[in-house]
Each structure stands twice: as structure tokens, then as C-alpha cells.
Amino acid sequence: MPAIIRPAPPFSHRNWQLAPGLVFSGLILLLMGSGLLALILRTESGPAELWQSPYLQGVIRFTAWQATLSVLGSLLIAVPVARALVRNPGFPGRSALLRLMELSLVMPTIVAVSGLVAVYGRNGWLADAAEWAGGSLPWNLYGITGILLAHIFFNAPLAARVMVQTLERIPVNQRRAASQLGLGSWQLWRVLDWPALRPVLPGLAALVFSLCFTSFAIVVTLGGGPGATTIEVAIYQALRFEFDFNRAALLACVQLLICGGLWWLVFRGNRHQTVLPDQSSSADTASPRADSAGWRRITDRVLIGLFTLFLALPVLAIALRGIPWLAGELANPRLALWGATLRSLAIALPAGFLAVAITLTLLAATNVLKPGLPRSLASVSGYLPLIVPPIVLGTGLFLLIQPRLGIQGYGLLVVSLINSLMALPFTLQVLRGPFQASGTSTLRVADQLDIRGWYRWRWLQWPRLKRPTALALGYGITLSMGDFGVIALFGSPAQPTLPMLLHQQLGSYQVAAATGTACWLLVIIAAIFILLSRPGRLPHRTPATHTGVTQTGVPHA
Template sequence: MTALTRPAPPFSRRRWQLAPGLVFTSLVLVLMGGGLLALILRADSGPSELWQSPYLQGVIRFTAWQASLSVIGSLLIAIPIARALVRQPDLPGRAGLLRLMEMSLVMPTIVAVSGLVAVYGRRGWLAEVTEWAGGSLPWNLYGISGILLAHIFFNAPLAARVMVQTLERVPVSQRRAASQLGLGSWQLWRVLDWPALRPVMPGLAALVFSLCFTSFAIVVTLGGGPGATTIEVAIYQALRFEFDFNRAALLAFVQLLICGGLWWLVFRKNRHQAVLPDQSSSTDTGSLRADSAGWRRTTDRALIGLFALFLALPVLAIALRGVPWLARELTNPRLALWDATFRSLAIALPAGLLAVAITLALLAATSALKPGLPRSLASVSGYLPLIVPPIVLGTGLFLLIQPRLGIQGYGLTVVALINSLMALPFTLQVLRGPFQAMGTPALRVADQLDIRGWYRWRWLQWPRLKRPLALALGYGITLSLGDFGVIALFGSPAQPTLPMLLHQQLGSYQVAAATGTACWLLIFIAALFTLLSRPGRVASRSAMRDTGVTHTGVPHA
């Protein structure tokens, strides 16, 4: 036995690791399987309705069309932005821009939509400037143009952030050799940038496509009519307004087949690279590129400035219009904003805690199980929410528990449970690396001293995981706070959460109240995420340096 291997502890010693992980794995699989089974049993008309209904065919075509255009637009913008950020590591404000790009993951879509309306809408800033110049806006925000703009606003920074991390992991030796050879920008793209980006592009494109394909709040707010209806909106309309459960189940099953088939193709090609931004990765800017000076420096900074303006303008519009309303109305104890805030927290806190608990159990079970089917199920179950969209899972559970939805608080409990499942891919991304980076010598000593159970957690794992846990909890809570799709399906308009209240205000043209609510939700989420992510970010970077673990949690060779 070599010094680097550690004998597997006996089953009695691993029982405390296996039991919670197997329980939560079973819970995830049962919920997913139960929801899908309900869809299959309810979709009794089969595919015949799809061939006979021009409306359903149009919905599916439009959903795939707008998602494809959004992927193309997001990636075409993300690639030059990522290369410019990598070429200019000393750019003033670069760290703040990267943080703003990371916030696109936790920014509620309904909040961003209100900001985009304030800037690009009929009464927005751009319309005022165009009118002052004697012209008019050549396009309408409501419809396919507004949907594409909102999707690019969310997904271009997400894709660029992943690409920046990928390009920064190009070995320093290769960058120095390219610099010494004086390679130009196009040559660097061919020999350095594209070979680094090519492995992650299928997964990244699949992620952006899935996010746009399953978009709900953006389409329901900016769709502009039946001609711009996606599958998610059609499912919502079938359940909430038409009570056509068969059509909802059929559409949800079609959406599952498309999203699941796409991810199956990605994973079938063995593309296991991470496609989510990793808060713990350190930035290596020690080697300048040959194409980072001269006129390229000027164009890079101009491009980055325009992109930063594109991201900051909606946020600035929300702040300028919302802060005066908040300063005037927050002292009102009967303000609906207070009830919505407490209701949102009542859902988000349990959802975040449950997501972290499930993540820890899955990681513990994965590390304790031997290679085989149980280990594969425990490892894959946390990423199933990327394949099973929330509206699909929500539709299945809606059909299962429909008679009990009238019970007080039952619907909100289901919302918290679904939100916790939807946060699993993000919490797993944060905790997998630090969990697997646990020092092997320390684990070996703990095994020899028979330290297990609570004492193993208290003295060995908790000191190393408490800060990454704070970051994972921040993801779980903030993603649940900004949820609108699931709460629209299970919630009550008389008892709205903050996103639902904002949607109601936008729908009733309460512009001042809507911007105030959006500003409050944005400040609340940004403060909470910053508070929880800051210590986790510092600790995870330290752990990465000490253990030599990559962003995917795989040790360096």
C-alpha cells in the first residue's frame, strides 16, 4: 500500500456518511420521478394533439427559435468580452465588473426586466434621448426583440464569466511562449484561446439554451401576445387559467424531452467541464499577452466600457427611480412590501438550508460509496434540476398534490422544496471542490484514531467548510428569493412574494411602486449575497492554493 492511498473504512464507520446521502438521493429521485410519472399518466392524448394543433406547434417552434437566437447572441458577445478582460488584467474596475457579471446568476429576472423597461421601454431613457434628438425608437421592447435583449442581458455575462475563468487557466508557459513568438490576436485565438474554450462550449451553449428555453418571467412580461409564447408560459396558462391539465402535462413532457435530450448529448460526448461560474477560482494575471498593448488596449477598454454600461444602466435606472419611492414609503407599516418580504424569507431560508443539507449529504455519500450504480446516482442526482426544468417538476407535483393545495401554507412548502432542488447545481458547484480538497493525511489520521460522526464533522470538516458553506447558502437563499416561475404556479395572488408583487405592480402600471419594489429586492439580494459570499470566496481561494485543486474539484496531476 502506497503512502498516497487510504484504505476504505468499514461499513459501520461509513454508515453516518451513507445514510443521509442515500436518503436525500432517494428524495430527489422520488420527487423527480413522481413528477414525471404524473406527467406521463396525465398526458393521455399522446402526441396526436401536437400534430393537430397549430397553436402548440407554433409555441414549440417559437420557444426553440428564441432560445437558439439567444444562445448565438450571448456567445457572440461573450467571446470578445472574455478575451478583452483576459487581455487587460490591470483594467481599473475589472474586479467590480466581474462581480457584476457574477450577480447575473442571482439577480431576479423580474427585477432585471423592470430595469430594462425603464431604459429601453416606450417611456424609458433611450426613448427620451431619441425623442430629444428628433427621432423615435425603431423597435418595440415587447415581443421577440425584448425577449432576446433580456436573455442576452442575463446570459452574456454568465457565459463571459465562465470563459474568463477558462482562459485564465491556460498554462503560463504557453502564454509566455506565445508572447515571445509575437503572435497576433488571430493567431492567439487559434493556438491558445479556442483550444481552451472548445471543451466547455457544448456545455455552456446547452446551459444558455436551457435557461432561455425554460425562461418564464421574461417571456410572460415582455412576450407581447400569443405570437411570443413559450412552452413555460403555455403550461402556466393551461394550469392557472384554462385548467387543461392534459395540455400542461403534454407540453411539460415535450420540454423535458428537448432539455433532457440536449444534456444527454452533451454528457454523451464526455463534456464534464464545469459550466457555472466558480467563486473560488483564483485569477492568474501574471503573464501579459502579446495582443494586450497598442491599439488593441484602446479597443478592449472601449468594448469593456460599453458592456459595463449595458449591464449597469438597468440597475442604475432601478436605483434612481426606486430609492425616492423607498425613502417615502418604507415608513408605512401597512405597506404590502413588508408582508411580501417576510413571506419571501419564509420560503428562501428553508430552501437555502435544505439545498446545503442535501448537497453535503450527496457529497458525503459520493465519497463513501464504491464505484457503481449507487455512487453514480448520488453524483448525478444533484444535477438533475439542470435537465428537469422547475416548471416541469412543478407541473408534475401540481398534478399530484392538487387536492391539497387549498391547505394553508401547503403551496408555499412545495415552493420551498422545489427552490431547494433548483439550487442544487449551484451549491454543488461551490462545495464540491472544498469537500474533495479535504486533506488526505487528516482523513487518514481521523480514520486511525476512529474519529467519526459528530466529532469528525465538528473538528475536521466544519473548520474547512464553514466559509464555502456560507457562499453555498447565499446561492440557495438568493436564488429562491428571486424565483417567480414556481411561486406563480403554486402561490396565491392575495399572498404574493416580492417577485410576484413586482409582477402585479408592473401588470397594473404602478410604475413608481414597481421600481421601488425592484430596488428593494435588488438591494436585499445583493447585500445578502455579498455578506455570505465574501468569506466563502476568501476561504475557498486559500483552500485551492493549499491543496492544488482545480475549479472542478479534480486534483492537479
Template sequence: MAARQHPLVRSSAHKLDVPLWLGALAWLAVVGMGLASLAALLSRVTLGDVAALWRDPYLMGVVRFTLTQAMLSTLMSVALALPVAIALARRPRFPGRRLLVRTMELSLVIPTLIALFGLVAVHGRQGWAAPLWQALTGGSAGYLYGLSGIVLAHVFYNLPLSARLLLQALERQPEANWRLAAQLGLTRRAIWRALEWPVIRRVLPRLAALVFTLCFTSFAIVMTLGGGPRATTLEVALYQALKFEGDLAQAALLALVQLTICLSLWALALRHGGATQLIAASARRMPLGRWWRRDALGITRYLDALWLAGLALLLLPPLVAVVVAGLGGLPDLVSSGSSLWPATALSLSMATGAGVGALLVALTLLAGSAQLHRRERSGAAALMEGGGQLILVIPALVLGTGLFLLLRPSLGGGWQGYALVVLVNACMALPFAMQVLRGALFDAPVAQRRLADQLGIHGIARWRWLVWPRLRRPLGLALAYAMTLSLGDFSVIALFGSPSRPTLPMLLYQQLGGYRWQGAAATALVLLVVVVAVFALLERLSRRLPRYRQSRYWPTGARRHA
């Protein structure tokens, strides 16, 4: 005879489950917005425009340069990330490892203009590295501008991200594999062939596609370091055509070219690559067994030290330069009564709106996907979850351009433009929020899920006892990622924002363009502090949220029947 359900379980069953129609509505809103943007772009382009693209030497030069810089940046970032990730996996404990790994994890959310400010302070013509470059070459340090500077900035961003994701894949290897390799005395080459390369090969296609997309759609880096028309990418040309020239047809054509290349690349990567996490998990303590690796002895230790020292020299000096320069310029900026604090308030309000919006849509899509999985409709579940990944193949500026063309007759200035920025930023953050929350919602222990299903635990009871204890921390992390990504946005705000009411990234760009070095230094420091403070505050709040004790996970009656 079936066990009686606990009264609390019975009363809450099926009442507070997210309705499937709500998940479908969220999916239709996200996908419909993307398709509507695409339709708006297609309506502006004719076959004659496409033919004119191939005959225009300037536009073809833009396409070639965009592909060249993206391929060079991807090749260097991923190729250099391989030995760095392997060195970190071989060396689970050394002084400063935790700081280095944390800095690598921040590479995804550090605003682009902060990194650019630090790179200019270190590698610019008057930067910290200028005397060393002049002593070695006899010339001025002008390598930061043009193609070399763009590639350097992309490597600064994407090498640590790639290395962290590769390290995460290597750390998932079972401890028994490394113990067996030690017992068999496998050589360095054998370990690479049997343990490391099979893991890296599954991750590599999607990782390369992710890095290529980030470099291909780079905006602020090219705007700042491009150095002229010869170093213009599709993203910058699209912005110029829409903002300064008013050529809607050319902007739509460039957006479609960009979208076609990104879609083709991701279709190829999804076909040949395994799953790749977009978010690196927090650094965890390595087991002691990982210390005993035969390939970690001899000359390998010196090579590993060389790779890790190179990574530290790439990452740390620009961030230190931001702090040092910002502390020197902050008193003058505060006393001058500038627009720093209104820009900070505007950035935080927009980031909060985008973060909360991304979080709600992510939870709705994942809850709908979970219901479809429970009904054994895996195809529909994958389709619903895939709708949230739309921004990975439709760059933010392309999405914003399509929405601008779609809403142009009725789109006004002021709050309407900023509302559109919040909407696009929420779409930008959606894939990363879903990536963080997915594991908490879907990876609950099988025994707990099966027991909850057998007892008919649904609604508020299932949320309280099964979902919330696992979702509490990822919820804060997802909101932190969504807000910091919005805080650092420059491409969308540059298109729809007002120069008279700038956000922090726009204010920093205006100060850099006006050669107001002290003000730019203080603004960069404030932006960095705001990003770090948002992360720290949300992480602390997620830890302090109410946690139900183990004795409350299951009601007394449910534990008795179990």
C-alpha cells in the same frame, strides 16, 4: 508495527460519518420526486393528445417560437461572451475591472423581475434610451417588446454569465504556457489556436446547453415582454393552461415536450463537452506574468476597450435605474402602509427554508458520494451525485406541474401551496449548492487525505481538522446562492402562490401589471437590497465562524506519529 492512534481519533472514528443509507435516502427522495412528477404527467397524456399537438397551429407556433427565441438568445449570448472573456483575460488590470467582474458574477442571482424593471426603465418607450433611439431612427422605442425584447433580456442575463465562466476557464491555464508563448513570440492567431480555443472548446457544449435551458424555460421575461399570443413560449402556455384554462392534459403535454427537448440537449452536451462549473469562482488577483502578452498590444487594446465598454453599457444602466427609481418611490410606499413588509418577511422565510433544505440535501448527497468513492465504487458515486443535478433537465415549472397533478386531490391552499413552493425552490437551488460545496469536500490535498486515512481519522476528528477549515467559506456561499435563487423565484410562486399573500417578486409583478410605477420601483429596490444583504451577511458570517488554527488541525499524538 502500525502507529498507535491518538485517543481522540480512536474515539471518534466512524461515529459521526454520514451513514450511506442517509445519502441513498436523500437520492431516492430527489430522484423519486422527479420520476413521480414525470409519471403524473405521463398519466394525463394519450397518443391522441400527442397527435393533436402536431395538428394544432397555435401549439406548434408556441413550440417554434420557444425554439427560435432560445436559439437566438443562446447564439448571441455565447458569441458575444467569447470576445468579452478574451478581453478580460488579456487585460488583468484596469480601472473598474473588479466592479465589472463582480457585476457579471451577480447575473446568476439577480431576480428576473429586477432586471426587467431596469430594462424597462432604460429601454422602454419612456426610458433613458428612448430619445437616442428616436434621434437615430425617427420612431418610438418599441424594440423592448416581442422577440427583440425577449432576446435582449436573455442576453442581459446570460452574456455576463457565459463570459464569466469562459474567463474562469481561461484563467486556469498554467502560467508557464503564457510565459512560453511570450518567449516564442506567438501571434494572435497562434495564441488562439494553441491556448485559448482548446480550453473554450471543452467548455462550450455544456455552456451552450446551460444557456439554452435558461432561455428555453424562461418565464417572467416572456410574461412581461412577450407582447401577446404571438410571443408565447412553452413555459407561459403551460402556466396559462394550468392556471386559467384548467386543461390538465394540455399542461402535461406541454411539460413533456419541454422536458424531452431539454433532456435531448443535455444528453448531447454531456456526450461532447467537458465539465463546466455552474458557479463562477470569486475574482482572484492575476499574476504579474499575465501582463506580458504580445497579442495585447496595438489595435487589440482598442478592440478590447470597445467590448468591455459595451458590456458595461449593457449591465450597469439597468441596475442604476433600479436604484434611482426605487429611491424616488420608497417614501410614498412606506407611508402608504402597503404590503411590502409582509411580502418581504414571507420571501425571507421561504428562502431560508429552501436554502437550508438545499444545503442539507447537498451535504448528504456529497457525503454519500464521498463514501462510495472511498469504497472504489465510482459508478454508484457518480449516480448519487448526479441525482442532485436533476433540476437542470427538469425545469422548475415542469416539476411543479407534476407535483401539482400528483398531490391535486389532497393539496389545499394556504400553507400547503407555499410549502410546495419551498420544496421546488430547494430542488432548483440544489445543483448550485452542490457545485459550490463539491470542491471543498473532494479537493482536499491528497497528502492530507492519505495521512488521515493512514491514521484512521474519521468522524468528528476528520470533520474538525480536515473538512471544516475548507468547508467554512463555501458553506456560506452555497447558502447565499440557494437563498437568493429562492428570493427571486417567480414562476413557481405564480403557479402555487396566493395573490392576497404575495412574495416580493409576485408583488413587483402585480405592481408592474397595474402600472403602479412608484410602488414597483420601491419594491424592486427593496428586493435588490435584500438579495445583496443576504449575500453580504452570509459571506461575513462565514468569515467569522470559528476557524481552527493550524496547530489544532492534527492532535499532538497524530502529529508525532506522522
């Protein structure tokens, strides 16, 4: 007797997926709208103050200038490095270098700054080497030089990682045809590489520009004076030291207009821009190219070696200089380090869990909704933090809830909330591919067999999402652990988190203590990822995917 297939009742199995996602999407829009409205209402002088204040004009010019230089430097380094890595898939240590490049996604900015100071600073390794050779360093790390160096350190590997994946997606038949025709390096660039990179570059340049334009920890630590003040630093100074809420709101609106306008132009030209790395292509299976032999291979190896040193030296300096101090600190524990650790975890853990919960509900609603305005809002709301910088949202909320900031723990709660929102683009990138890996036919059969609710989640979706959910949680927690901009706005210097404590140590030239704190922060981040990767491992009997989409969707940290 044939089985009776019952048609699924309309929307009965979808309400539980729709409601949380729509609620969270509405709350995100409401929160950001409230913060932006608070900014607009507190902007009393209007644009006239911008034209009348040489200081504000200088701040805006310097912010745009250093971000533009950072974009050019990062992309000019990323392009040859990416091509060298693609030309040399069998390069020894290539996988380790790719993992090191991905550290820019999770390494706290203030930690990297401490490593750069330990290598390039006045008392750094290069200064010691120059003094031993009878000379001195030809640069001063504090100022535009240090800002550009730190921005390139963070963004060049991120850009190169995206470019490597883009170049590896070039169809095999095109690469084989180019090899048979014996095309040289310049011809391969013109025929294969440039056409592949051209659609990606606008979104990648916009991402790097936004990250450098909204940079806070790097500028406030390495700026070196009023001449190297960016909009974010000026907002912080206006709120925390000058209590000039009108100026802070005006600068926040300017920053929002510039960043929002830039992203509007990018997505207007291409709505499917790739701005964050993923793992839809394997980094270790690309075949050698026609231009990877002879002298080209030698120059590629030299370039990759120099780039590896550029990335590895600050991390190595943190480890070598920080471990002795950290060993003494752990042997004789003081309240400062342990108190900062507990405060950082108290902020980061809720932020990570909330970011993952919001991400799952948004993806569930997006998959169920039909094309239209509700689906667009649910899909776009998770990526709004790329457009609305955290300092802008933090400034609006600061003005909105200012009378309540004296309540114990209220500021930390706001910091945790903002950090969870800022992690959404990354957690969405991690979970989107695995969440959509269940084929349409599989879901249709589940509907026909009346597999719904908890059973649908437990047997169909959770096996695919277990490992990427753990990775997304790791991203959410570690990104919040390394936050300095929002905590500087809402936190108290007397009760610092680890990034704030590290900034205080760098500001008072306690290089050994700063590298020790940075090393401790890196140890915690590594421990979080190791801890989350163990329960997140998929059993061997669980199939990977049916659509060619990898488990994680972004590179492993």
C-alpha cells in the same frame, strides 16, 4: 514505545455519512419520478395533438427559435468580451466588472426585467433621450426584441465569466511561447484560445439554451402577446386559466424531452463539462498577452466600457428610480410590500437551509462510496434540476397534489421544496471543491487515530466548509427569493411574494412602484449576503486548502 495504530473497522465510521446522502438522493429521484409519472399519466391525447394544433406547433417553434437566437447572441458577445478581459488583466475596475458579471447568478429575473424596462422601455432613459433629440426609439421592447435583450443581459456575462476562467487556465509556458513568437490576435485565437474554449462551448451553449428555453418571467413580462408565447408560458396558461391539464402535461413532456435530450448529448460527448463558473483560477493574476498592445488595447477598452454600461445601466436605473419610491413606502408602510417580503422569506429561508443540508449529505456520500451505481446516483441526483426544468417538475407535482392545494400554506411548502431542489446545482458547485480539499493522507491519518463522527467534522471538515457553506446558503436563499415561475403556478395573486408583486406592478405599468419593489428585493439580497459573509469568515490560523482548490468553488456574488 511506538504508537499502536488500530485499523479502522469496516464501514463503522461511514454509515453516518452514507445514510443521509443515500436517503436524500433516493427522495430526489422519487420526487422527480413521481412528478414525471403524473405528467405521463395525464397525457391522454399523445403526440397527435401536437401535429393537429397549429397553436402548439407555433409555441414549440417560437420557444426553440428565441432560445437559439439567445444562445447565438450571448456567445457572440461573450467571446470578444472574455478575450478582451484576458488581454487586459490590469484594466481599471476589472474586478468590479467581474463581480457585476456574476450578478446574473443571483439577480432575480423579474428584477432585471424591471431595470431593462426603466432603461429601454417606452418611458425609459433611452426613450427620454431620443425624445429630447427629436426622435423616437426604433424598437418596441415588448416582443422578441425584449426577450432577446433580457436573455443576453443574463447569459452573456455568465458565458463570458466561464470563458475568462477557461482562457486563464491556458498554461503559462504556452502563453510565454506565443509571446516570444510574436503571434497576432488571429493566430492566438487559432492556436491557444479556440482549443481551450472548444471543449467548454457545448456545455455552455446547452446551459444558455436551457435557461432561455425554460425562461418564464422574462417571456410572461416582455412577451407582448400570443405571438411570443413559450412552452413554459403555455403550461402556466393551461393550468391557471384554461384548466387544461392534458395540454399542460403534454407540453411539459415535450419540454422535458428537448432539455433532457440536449443534456444527454452534451454529457455523452464529455462527462466533465464545465457549465457553471468557479474560482479555481484567479481572475487578477493573468499576465498580459502579446496581442494586448496598440490599437487592440483601445478597441478592448471600448468594448469593455460598452459591455459595462450594458450591465450597469439597468441596475443603476433600479437604484435611482426605486430609492425615492422605496423611501416613501418605508416612511408610510403598507401591507402589500411587507406581506410580500415576509412570504418571500418564509419560502426562501427553508429552501436555502434544505438545499445546503442536501448538498452536504450528497457530497459526504459521494466521497465515501466506491465507484458504481450508488455513487453515480448520489452524484447525478444533485444536477438533475439542470435537466428537469422547475416548471416541468412543478406541473407534475401540481397534478399530483391538486386536491390539497386549497390547504393553507400547502402550496408555499411545495414552492419551498422545489426551490431548494433548483438551487442544488449551484450549492453543489460552491461546496464540492472545499469538501474534497481534505487530502487522502489527512483522512487516512484521521482514520488511524480514530478521529470519527462529530470530532472529525468539527476539527477537519467544518473549518474548511464554514465560509463556503455560508456562501452556498446565500445562493440557496437568494435564488429562492427571486423565483417567479414556481410561485406563479402554486401561489395566489391575492397573497404575492416580492417577485409576484413586482410582476403585477409591471403588468399594470406602475414603473415607479416596480423599480421600488425591485430595489427593495436587491437590498434584501445584498443584506443576506453581507450577513452570511460575516460569520462565515475563516480565522487567520485556518489553512486554506492543500490541493489548490479555492474556498468557494464559484465566484463571489
